Amino acid sequence: MDRIIQSYMEAFLKSQQIVEKDKSRKFEIFASYCAVENHYSETYNISDIIVGKGGDCGIDAIAIIINGTLITSKEEIDDILEMNKTFSDISFIFIQAKTSSNFDYGDMGTFGAGVKDVFSEQPQMVRNSSIAGKSAIVEYIFSKATYIKRKPTCYMYYITTGKWQDDINCTGRMNMAISDLKDLNLFDDVRYIPVDSSLLQKYYRSTIDAVETEIEFENKILLPDIKNVKQSYLGIISYKEYLKLIVGENGEIRKSVFYDNVRDFQGDNPVNHEVAETVCSDPQKFVLFNNGVTIICKKMTNIGKKFTLSDYQIVNGCQTSHVLYNHRDDIEHDLQIPIKLIETEDDETVNRIIKATNRQTEVSDEQLIALNEFHRKLEAFYGTFTGNDKLYYERRSKQYNYGSDIEKVRIVSIVTQIKSVASMFYDKPNLASRYYSRLLSSITGIFSEDHKMLPYYTCAFTLYRLEYLYRNKSLPSNYRKFRYHILMMIKYRLVDSKIPQMNSGEIEKICQTILKVVKNNNKLVELVTELVSIIDKYVDDINSTEPTKSSELVEKLKLELTM
Known part of the structure; x- marks a missing residue:
């Protein structure tokens, strides 16, 4: 090597x-x-x-x-x-x-x-x-x-x-x-x-390394000065140049440049089917029929018609981009694409652009969850912890990946946050294997503006500690599939009183009790060893994943721990 x-x-x-x-x-x-x-x-x-x-x-x-x-x-x-x-x-x-x-x-x-x-x-x-x-x-x-x-x-x-x-x-x-x-x-x-x-x-x-791409952007106009925006352009770009932005060196579409927490590619639905018909049969009219794409980058430099974009996201245009990529062998290269190019690092401006451009199509509030004010506050709250207690709340895809030497396992994505809080404080570990937006829709009140921040950090930190112990063989790996159940069980084992609401001051006291234990390796291993012995009482085949989805098992574990 x-x-x-x-x-x-x-x-x-x-x-x-x-x-x-x-x-x-x-x-x-x-x-x-x-x-x-x-x-x-x-x-x-x-x-x-x-x-x-x-x-x-x-x-x-x-x-x-x-x-x-x-x-x-x-x-x-x-x-x-x-x-x-x-x-x-x-x-x-x-x-x-x-x-x-x-x-x-x-x-x-x-x-x-x-x-x-x-x-x-x-x-x-x-x-x-x-x-x-x-x-x-x-x-x-x-x-x-x-x-x-x-x-x-x-x-x-x-x-x-x-x-x-x-x-x-x-x-x-x-x-x-x-x-x-x-x-x-x-x-x-x-x-x-x-x-x-x-x-x-x-x-x-x-x-x-941050994704960086050079394109030729000749047909453009420079937009007037806009607050919190370093520079922005409106224009059209050739299909050949646009492919450079969305296709990686391996020939695959660059999933990382799409803000997928808003909306995944929807497949061959009626709208995308019409787009495909246009690009294949009448490409010259595509620029008239399509609303175009919006690209936000943290850094943009240009010399003449050559533009270099660094750390960019296509915040509106995921559907268009995938259709163009999927039909790349059938498209004439003189096809032109409307484009809006914006350089800014201001979070609030980015949020407003994403909301505005995506509101023009059918995007649900659930898909725009990452832009809610609560998540900005939660990100800031995570930032108050230091040393071994430090975690990083990732509101945006790959937010901490580039130019950073932080330990990646300390990054808490929105998906991880939803699954951990649903398991520990909403008693739904059996639903943690669901697709995150389906899980989200099954939980009433999650991410409410009046919620305390500490419970969200506590469940994510506890999951982080469990994963660390499983990863390094301090806990038997065949019980890892029950980690979301263990989150719920830790809460019930360490709390004698009734679990208060997420907006209550009492919930923070409970979180402090939980954190005191999970920060101690020996105490956490001892506690989890006790809890898996309870799981053993109700699960016949510990190697099967089917019991993890059972609501009946959840109720049995809760009853065992609250008797």
């Missing part, structure tokens, strides 16, 4: 607070993260994709992404289908990572066979519980085949610390694996990607 990869890997492990002695295991985790970041750049727990251990079919990690969401349960699939009506974009990502300095065609073939076995109706290989869980999700997705608008794409990353040389034997094994998977007739495309040390370095750099 070269010194650069070693340095990157250690920096990554530190940012994830992962203490792992086994060199191969460390590399598997690091390499898997780098590969998945090509497709999914939101905050997530690395434990949700790692599957490598005995009976892993030669696979170290699996990520399943539907409509821009990393899927960890069947319930999320149901919720996405209910909200979007179709599966417009499905990606299956498989990773095998080796610390060796060469590409072994035998291992590459085994990896391909293992991936095929995951999709087999009659598997031939031994499967551990993680592989079995992912395979069950795969099977469930294909059971909804009538809702799949376009067949999935399958990606296989074989990663080593060596140099890729286009070896004929390795290439042959790759082609055989691709052919075997295509023969299943399940995929729109299958890609086998050999990743060497040089490419892996590039992947990792892309996870920590």
Whole structure:
């Protein structure tokens, strides 16, 4: 392993607070993260994709992404289908990572066979519980085949610390694996990607460097001075130049540049279908029919017609961008796109632009949740903690990713906040596997303006501490699936009185009691060990995920702890 990869890997492990002695295991985790970041750049727990251990079919990690969401349960699939009506974009990502300095065609073939076995109706290989869980999700997705608008794409990353040389034997094994998977007739495309040390370095750099793109923007007008805006332009841009903004070096659409907390791509709905018809059959009129896109960047420089945008977000135009990308092979390159380009770092201005531009289309209050004043206050409240108590509330996608050396596991996304508070203070751990907006709609009063901030921090901090103990093997990993139940149970075990309302001063006293325990490793391990013994009383198969979804189990645990 070269010194650069070693340095990157250690920096990554530190940012994830992962203490792992086994060199191969460390590399598997690091390499898997780098590969998945090509497709999914939101905050997530690395434990949700790692599957490598005995009976892993030669696979170290699996990520399943539907409509821009990393899927960890069947319930999320149901919720996405209910909200979007179709599966417009499905990606299956498989990773095998080796610390060796060469590409072994035998291992590459085994990896391909293992991936095929995951999709087999009659598997031939031994499967551990993680592989079995992912395979069950795969099977469930294909059971909804009538809702799949376009067949999935399958990606296989074989990663080593060596140099890729286009070896004929390795290439042959790759082609055989691709052919075997295509023969299943399940995929729109299958890609086998050999990743060497040089490419892996590039992947990792892309996870920590702000996205930066240079475009030619000739047909524009400079808008007058606007308060809190450094500069802004209105104009049209060619399709060829616009693709540079939305397509990464791997040829995939850049999910990270879309403000997806507002709205995911909605698939081939009537509006998007009309857009597709226009761009394919009458592209010259597209500029007349389309409202255009709005791009906000933190830094913008230009020399003549060349503009360099740094750390930018397309805050309105997600639907348009995906339609253009999906039909890129059918579009004439003289197609022009209306564009609004704004340079500002002022949060309030950004919020108002997002609200205004998205109100022109059907976007619900639920989808604009990140812009509520409560979340700005909560972000500031998180900022009052220091040292080991420090967490970072991420209102915006990748808010803390670029130019920052903070430990990534200390970042609390809105999704994590919703799941943790729903579990600890609303007694709904059984719903934590749901898609976050579906979970949100099931909770009355969450994020109310009169709520105390400390309960939100307390549940997120407790979850952070639990994840740390699971990640570093201080707690048995097979109970991690019950972490949301444990959040609720901790509250009931440590509080003798009736749980007060979220706007009560008494709730803060309860939070202080909880925090005092969870900050102490020994006390928290002792408490969780006691709580999992209670779970054991009511769960027959601790390796199954089905009990985690049971409302009956929630009631039994509550009764046990409040008797």
